[in-house]
Amino acid sequence: MVYLYVGIGGAIGSILRYLVSSLSLPTFNHFPMGTLFVNLLGAFVLGWFVARIAPLQSISKEVKAGISTGIIGSFTTFSTLSVEVIQLFQDSLYLWLFLYLSISVVGGLILTAIGFSIGQGKTVGMEDI
Template identity: 35%
Template sequence: MSDKTKNYLSVAFFAFFGGISRYYLGKIWQSNGTIVANLIGCFLLAFLTYYVIESDLLASWLNVGLGTGFIGAFTTFSSFTVDFMKLIMANHYLHAFLYLFISMIGGFLCVLCAYLLASKIISKKKDEF
């Protein structure tokens, strides 16, 4: 099987589970499901990038499947935009601003935490050798 085919199948396989995971997260968190999924996705993608890929722990087709497939389907920019616009259209400006602020700053902080955690794990592994 070619690398290209492995990548396509991996993305499709993991996207199914990413979409299902987001669906159930939305069921649990209801209207806050989108923001929770996006924040978790920010952390997971940054950790995957900074630790798993940089440490060369998994095959490339698996990295593509997890990053593009699972996390891509798990997070949702379109639902974020729709939620934000619904708040604006309903004249809930403070709530809309908070939603935008939490998404942007929270996403950045999740990425930062994932990066710091990955860096700490990598440096700890280097110290062991």
């Protein structure tokens, strides 16, 4: 039964990603703003979800998997990030490649930590990052 929840969540998450990616976000020298935005947002939301919702006993494991793996997992996109990194490399846009990877990894970790702290009901400060 968990597969059904993950599948439905996956459909919802991928449609949300498509809608968000279709927004006309500014492009700077081939810099993939849409993917960066959805991945950073997804990192924050997953951090919050794991800290706030996942521990609740009143929500079934199927629903939790449908939200975390299904919706959030399909909303974010490591494969697109990988392709865009290769494209930046092939276009010799090394500064943009470094910035994209740095912001994606470091920013994702920071936003996950912030989401986690907020999910635990903590006030977020620099010591949490």
